[in-house]
Amino acid sequence: xxxxxxxxxxxxxxxxxxxxxxxxxxxxxxxxxxxxxxxxxxxxxxxxxxxxxxxxxxxxxxxxxxxxxxxxxxxxxxxxxxxxxxxxxxxxxxxxxxxxxxxxxxxxxxxxxxxxxxxxxxxxxxxxxxxxxxxxxxxxxxxxxxxxxxxxxxxxxxxxxxxxxxxxxxxxxxxxxxxxxxxxxxxxxxxxxxxxxxxxxxxxxxxxxxxxxxxxxxxxxxxxxxxxxxxxxxxxxxxxxxxxxxxxxxxxxxxxxxxxxxxxxxxxxxxxxxxxxxxxxxxxxxxxxxxxxxxxxxxxxxxxxxxxxxxxxxxxxxxxxxxxxxxxxxxxxxxxxxxxxxxxxxxxxxxxxxxxxxxxxxxxxxxxxxxxxxxxxxxxxxxxxxxxxxxxxxxxxxxxxxxxxxxxxxxxxxxxxxxxxxxxxxxxxxxxxxxxxxxxxxxxxxxxxxxxxxxxxxxxxxxxxxxxxxxxxxxxxxxxxxxxxxxxxxxxxxxxxxxxxxxxxxxx
Amino acid sequence: xxxxxxxxxxxxxxxxxxxxxxxxxxxxxxxxxxxxxxxxxxxxxxxxxxxxxxxxxxxxxxxxxxxxxxxxxxxxxxxxxxxxxxxxxxxxxxxxxxxxxxxxxxxxxxxxxxxxxxxxxxxxxxxxxxxxxxxxxxxxxxxxxxxxxxxxxxxxxxxxxxxxxxxxxxxxxxxxxxxxxxxxxxxxxxxxxxx
Numbered sequence: 001x002x003x004x005x006x007x008x009x010x011x012x013x014x015x016x017x018x019x020x021x022x023x024x025x026x027x028x029x030x031x032x033x034x035x036x037x038x039x040x041x042x043x044x045x046x047x048x049x050x051x052x053x054x055x056x057x058x059x060x061x062x063x064x065x066x067x068x069x070x071x072x073x074x075x076x077x078x079x080x081x082x083x084x085x086x087x088x089x090x091x092x093x094x095x096x097x098x099x100x101x102x103x104x105x106x107x108x109x110x111x112x113x114x115x116x117x118x119x120x121x122x123x124x125x126x127x128x129x130x131x132x133x134x135x136x137x138x139x140x141x142x143x144x145x146x147x148x149x150x151x152x153x154x155x156x157x158x159x160x161x162x163x164x165x166x167x168x169x170x171x172x173x174x175x176x177x178x179x180x181x182x183x184x185x186x187x188x189x190x191x192x193x194x195x196x197x198x199x200x201x202x203x204x205x206x207x208x209x210x211x212x213x214x215x216x217x218x219x220x221x222x223x224x225x226x227x228x229x230x231x232x233x234x235x236x237x238x239x240x241x242x243x244x245x246x247x248x249x250x251x252x253x254x255x256x257x258x259x260x261x262x263x264x265x266x267x268x269x270x271x272x273x274x275x276x277x278x279x280x281x282x283x284x285x286x287x288x289x290x291x292x293x294x295x296x297x298x299x300x301x302x303x304x305x306x307x308x309x310x311x312x313x314x315x316x317x318x319x320x321x322x323x324x325x326x327x328x329x330x331x332x333x334x335x336x337x338x339x340x341x342x343x344x345x346x347x348x349x350x351x352x353x354x355x356x357x358x359x360x361x362x363x364x365x366x367x368x369x370x371x372x373x374x375x376x377x378x379x380x381x382x383x384x385x386x387x388x389x390x391x392x393x394x395x396x397x398x399x400x401x402x403x404x405x406x407x408x409x410x411x412x413x414x415x416x417x418x419x420x421x422x423x424x425x426x427x428x429x430x431x432x433x434x435x436x437x438x439x440x441x442x443x444x445x446x447x448x449x450x451x452x453x454x455x456x457x458x459x460x461x462x463x464x465x466x467x468x469x470x471x472x473x474x475x476x477x478x479x480x481x482x483x484x485x486x487x488x489x490x491x492x493x494x495x496x497x498x499x500x501x502x503x504x505x506x507x508x
Numbered sequence: 509x510x511x512x513x514x515x516x517x518x519x520x521x522x523x524x525x526x527x528x529x530x531x532x533x534x535x536x537x538x539x540x541x542x543x544x545x546x547x548x549x550x551x552x553x554x555x556x557x558x559x560x561x562x563x564x565x566x567x568x569x570x571x572x573x574x575x576x577x578x579x580x581x582x583x584x585x586x587x588x589x590x591x592x593x594x595x596x597x598x599x600x601x602x603x604x605x606x607x608x609x610x611x612x613x614x615x616x617x618x619x620x621x622x623x624x625x626x627x628x629x630x631x632x633x634x635x636x637x638x639x640x641x642x643x644x645x646x647x648x649x650x651x652x653x654x655x656x657x658x659x660x661x662x663x664x665x666x667x668x669x670x671x672x673x674x675x676x677x678x679x680x681x682x683x684x685x686x687x688x689x690x691x692x693x694x695x696x697x698x699x700x701x702x703x
Contacts (some may be wrong), residue, residue: 020512093541100544124643129564135572139544142579146537154583161580168572185643 027120035106039259040071046328053332081248088149098253100140105261108133112267113188115277115312116292126187138164145242156241160232166346167222173354174216177361178202178272191276195285201275208360213273220265227331231339266323274319277312522549534592536582547571561642
């Protein structure tokens with residue numbers, strides 16, 4: 001599915017708004033192949049296994065080796081049969097009931113990942129959607145039983161309703177036990193977390209998930225109304241139960257739905273408990289994971305990445321088929337329970353056991369944390385393992401980055417806003433000052449101002465002149481003082497000369 | 509018309525037509541069948557609106573749970589083969605009037621709302637992820653962490669979320685269920701042996 005383009009929707013980019021419809025059609029056609037081919041294989045398996053268990057050979061003729069075309073022969077025979085509707089039946093409901101069963105068990109494949117990223121709809125609550133859709137199948141069975149207008153069918157429908165309404169509770173709780181360990185409802189993420197050695201599979205996560213796997217498998221067998229819980233069609237007492245009145249293709253639709261939902265519940269078991277598409281051999285898983293990622297982001301060969309996913313899908317299909325094989329094995333080994341025993345098994349044993357397992361799975365990480373200092377017994381806690389949904393984590397990272405940047409912008413904007421507020425306040429104050437200044441200017445008359453200014457100028461001039469005058473006066477005064485000094489000195493020298501001359505004259 | 513609009517019209521028409529069929533059909537189980545189609549198409553509309561958790565909850569609770577119980581109840585209580593519900597003329601008139609009134613209210617509400625397209629990159633889009641996958645934001649807001657609301661205020665959340673009230677209501681409901689089944693179970697008479 002993910003060969004060249006990152007997704008089929010991307011591949012149909014040129015279709016504009018219709019690309020999603022085209023992608024949905026391709027996904028649906030691919031899934032219908034799975035839905036149609038898995039019953040083809042499993043009905044043959046059922047015949048062969050039941051033959052071997054009862055010391056027979058089973059089909060040997062059709063298609064050569066092991067009679068592997070037996071299912072095709074069955075299908076051709078069923079298509080040829082007359083499509084009957086009994087006169088006592090409510091014909092509209094009678095005719096539509098097989099489609100409800102088929103649509104419900106087919107739609108469940110929508111969110112079931114077959115390999116790393118090979119899923120039609122990678123929903124965050126994939127497991128929840130899958131259980132919700134699988135629970136619709138019972139409605140078709142009840143409708144078929146009610147609308148057939150036959151007592152056998154009505155009994156079958158009633159038994160089915162009672163059984164299913166009860167068994168849905170332990171089914172959901174048992175499926176929650178590994179979800180508690182994984183911390184996600186996304187089937188792709190849960191599968192990706194179990195990459196590595198066997199120890200990382202959730203069945204070995206803690207003792208509670210180990211028991212929960214077997215509990216889940218029993219409940220899933222009952223929810224597919226397989227023996228020993230096939231009270232709805234108990235052929236020894238109810239002829240055929242809800243499908244007593246059906247024939248031909250409508251009859252076979254019920255069985256296509258049954259085998260497809262067997263594969264679906266075993267697929268859930270494989271993903272939740274048995275490592276999904278991971279082989280359980282650490283280095284091999286890591287290599288496949290790296291090849292797939294390199295192919296997806298364009299750094300490596302797309303073909304090698306595709307082949308890695310094909311190997312993953314093969315591993316997943318083998319695990320789920322092993323579960324179907326065990327269900328077939330159980331059917332031909334165990335005797336059928338009575339209806340009261342079926343109800344007792346569920347309400348008195350499976351519901352309390354699953355509730356206990358759920359509580360234990362919640363307490364386990366806390367116990368491990370106090371004893372070992374980490375939440376799991378394996379070397380690296382699950383939270384540290386890289387999730388296989390790389391795209392998902394990228395989206396989350398982008399989201400948080402976007403959020404951080406938005407917060408940053410928010411803070412910056414707040415700062416700017418504060419600055420702008422301060423600026424505006426300053427501007428207002430300036431405006432006010434300007435306006436008051438202009439008012440004051442208006443109040444004072446122009447002529448007074450000019451006269452005042454002239455006066456000031458005159459005063460200044462006068463001062464200047466005064467200062468100049470003062471300075472010149474000072475200078476003249478100093479000169480005068482100097483002259484006076486010189487005069488005094490000269491007079492003194494003259495007086496000396498005169499005195500000397502007088503003495504000379506006296507002496508003479 | 510884009511593909512999304514086309515799918516929306518398909519499921520919207522399916523919802524409306526089968527809802528009409530629920531009203532118009534006479535047999536109870538046929539009504540249940542049409543109700544399955546109507547509610548299933550509503551779930552499909554939720555999926556189209558990227559609300560995958562609400563869609564799945566719609567399927568599990570209403571289609572898988574409530575309707576199966578409804579049919580189960582009809583099968584247990586019906587006296588004849590196909591129980592029919594006939595409506596008298598008065599009932600039809602009253603129901604039609606009520607329906608018209610409700611239609612008026614709905615139209616008034618739709619007209620009163622100022623419809624705006626969400627701005628890309630806003631807090632709402634980050635909270636819902638814009639690609640569906642509403643599970644994580646829903647779970648976080650149950651714990652009181654609202655990525656969209658926190659972004660607007662920049663402060664840690666004040667409320668502690670609705671987890672505790674939700675759990676209390678669930679446990680209460682379980683207690684009520686057990687009590688109801690205890691009250692409703694057939695009581696055995698303490699008859700002496702050999703009678």
